[in-house]
Amino acid sequence: MANMLVNAPRTANKGQIVEIKALIMHVMETGFRPGTTGRIIPRNIIEDFTATWNGREIFRMKMSPAIAANPFVSFSAVATESGTIAFRWSGDEGFLAEHQVAITVT
Amino acid sequence: MRGLASAAVLLAVFTGSLALAEGDGRRSGYQDLGPPLQKMQDDDTANPAMLFVQAGATAWGEKAGAAGKSCADCHGDAAVSMNGVAARYPAFSREAGKPVDLEGRINLCRTNHQQAPTLATESDDLLALSAYVALQSRGQPIVPPNDAQLAALRAQGADLYRRRQGQLNLSCANCHDDNAEKKLAGATIPQGHPTGYPIYRLEWQALGSLKRRLRNCVVGTRAEAWPYDATEYLALESYLMERARGMTMDAPALRP
Amino acid sequence: MLRRSFLAGAITVLPFAAQATPEALEAAIKEVTGGAPLREGKVTLDIPPLVENGNAVPLTVRVDSPMTADDHVKAIHVFNEKNPQPQVFNAWLSPANGRALVATRIKLADTQKVVAIAETNTGEFWTAHADVIVTLAACIEDIT
Numbered sequence: 001m002a003n004m005l006v007n008a009p010r011t012a013n014k015g016q017i018v019e020i021k022a023l024i025m026h027v028m029e030t031g032f033r034p035g036t037t038g039r040i041i042p043r044n045i046i047e048d049f050t051a052t053w054n055g056r057e058i059f060r061m062k063m064s065p066a067i068a069a070n071p072f073v074s075f076s077a078v079a080t081e082s083g084t085i086a087f088r089w090s091g092d093e094g095f096l097a098e099h100q101v102a103i104t105v106t
Numbered sequence: 107m108r109g110l111a112s113a114a115v116l117l118a119v120f121t122g123s124l125a126l127a128e129g130d131g132r133r134s135g136y137q138d139l140g141p142p143l144q145k146m147q148d149d150d151t152a153n154p155a156m157l158f159v160q161a162g163a164t165a166w167g168e169k170a171g172a173a174g175k176s177c178a179d180c181h182g183d184a185a186v187s188m189n190g191v192a193a194r195y196p197a198f199s200r201e202a203g204k205p206v207d208l209e210g211r212i213n214l215c216r217t218n219h220q221q222a223p224t225l226a227t228e229s230d231d232l233l234a235l236s237a238y239v240a241l242q243s244r245g246q247p248i249v250p251p252n253d254a255q256l257a258a259l260r261a262q263g264a265d266l267y268r269r270r271q272g273q274l275n276l277s278c279a280n281c282h283d284d285n286a287e288k289k290l291a292g293a294t295i296p297q298g299h300p301t302g303y304p305i306y307r308l309e310w311q312a313l314g315s316l317k318r319r320l321r322n323c324v325v326g327t328r329a330e331a332w333p334y335d336a337t338e339y340l341a342l343e344s345y346l347m348e349r350a351r352g353m354t355m356d357a358p359a360l361r362p
Numbered sequence: 363m364l365r366r367s368f369l370a371g372a373i374t375v376l377p378f379a380a381q382a383t384p385e386a387l388e389a390a391i392k393e394v395t396g397g398a399p400l401r402e403g404k405v406t407l408d409i410p411p412l413v414e415n416g417n418a419v420p421l422t423v424r425v426d427s428p429m430t431a432d433d434h435v436k437a438i439h440v441f442n443e444k445n446p447q448p449q450v451f452n453a454w455l456s457p458a459n460g461r462a463l464v465a466t467r468i469k470l471a472d473t474q475k476v477v478a479i480a481e482t483n484t485g486e487f488w489t490a491h492a493d494v495i496v497t498l499a500a501c502i503e504d505i506t
């Protein structure tokens with residue numbers, strides 16, 4: 001099970017711009033590093049990260065091997081209506097992780 | 107997850123207490139970080155070490171071993187029971203009849219009380235619990251036990267600290283006492299106080315224990331590293347904690 | 363890199379052969395802009411000028427934009443100069459973000475230039491770049 005730490009406010013005023021942070025545990029192996037045998041360790045990264053607000057995409061990021069291990073992303077979103085902010089990470093070796101947070105907008 | 111909630115309550119911005127220099131000239135590695143990394147450490151919602159703390163908080167409540175007990179079953183809320191614990195390790199364990207560090211103590215609980223196998227050295231599982239427990243000492247002063255049974259170990263540690271070793275023929279003291287705050291190949295040499303362990307070291311891109319860091323240093327002087335279960339590490343850890351007596355813990359810390 | 367080799371001895375850290383070239387960087391940028399002109403301005407690239415370790419360099423890209431339906435940043439692209447490959451990340455935004463801001467942590471293999479390009483909904487490309495000095499850990503860990 002993937003280990004992620006997502007930080008988004010639980011409540012917001014309509015029209016307020018909120019800051020959202022998402023941190024997930026992942027080795028983000030670049031595919032350029034030699035291992036102890038001298039052979040290159042194969043690439044293993046998260047490539048796609050998306051965030052949706054009640055199903056509408058609010059942020060999408062394509063990561064490369066240049067993103068640090070245990071990737072951290074922060075972006076902002078306008079609070080429109082109460083509901084669910086959903087996060088999705090996918091990448092090499094069939095990696096898939098999802099997480100939801102609820103938000104109440106008044 | 108209650109522990110994690112109280113951790114979040116425990117100041118998302120932790121700069122305050124650490125901004126104060128110790129006054130006696132001692133500086134923690136946190137003070138040697140540039141502002142962007144200090145900011146990364148202070149923000150519990152962005153510090154990568156907190157991923158391990160979260161895993162540890164989950165593990166704290168999971169039943170394990172033949173006894174089918176979780177840490178919580180005996181220790182309840184870690185924020186209460188583990189408060190200040192990491193600040194006084196290594197300690198002499200009456201159960202084991204020998205000194206142990208925090209990871210060693212966790213494994214004693216595993217074998218003696220949970221009837222579960224030990225967690226492997228430097229494994230994610232062990233480090234997660236260690237990080238979670240260490241967090242409960244954040245902001246507290248390091249208070250090594252005034253235990254006569256630790257005296258021999260500390261003396262051995264002090265001796266090791268001053269002993270030159272390796273192809274580079276360096277002792278810990280050569281860098282961390284005599285040349286602390288100066289630069290070594292572009293990096294600032296810290297004084298080497300273990301206020302933040304287990305640390306998320308950017309060089310490792312992972313969390314690691316004090317033992318791993320010490321082993322790193324030994325290899326750095328191009329000396330043959332002692333095996334992971336060697337008492338040398340415990341001796342050094344005990345000495346270093348004594349040397350850092352009174353300094354504020356900032357575990358789990360971020361270090362380059 | 364020489365200092366690191368001196369201290370690391372036989373332990374290799376980075377394969378010197380793999381390195382982005384200025385041509386690769388230009389090509390990667392062109393792939394995104396389609397050859398459209400890059401304008402300096404509007405973009406703020408917040409990255410420390412000197413980092414203790416290249417494994418996790420905090421970076422924030424901010425773009426001065428109202429983020430309205432008529433005038434907003436639709437993508438932010440970040441590139442580097444000397445890593446084995448020139449891409450760092452691409453982020454797609456919309457008025458739903460309220461602010462054109464992305465923060466993350468990146469890996470920098472060496473002292474180099476980082477370039478951020480903001481693409482607007484009207485097809486404009488704004489850019490900023492920053493030079494980062496990357497220092498390395500003095501004592502290398504034996505990975506066995």
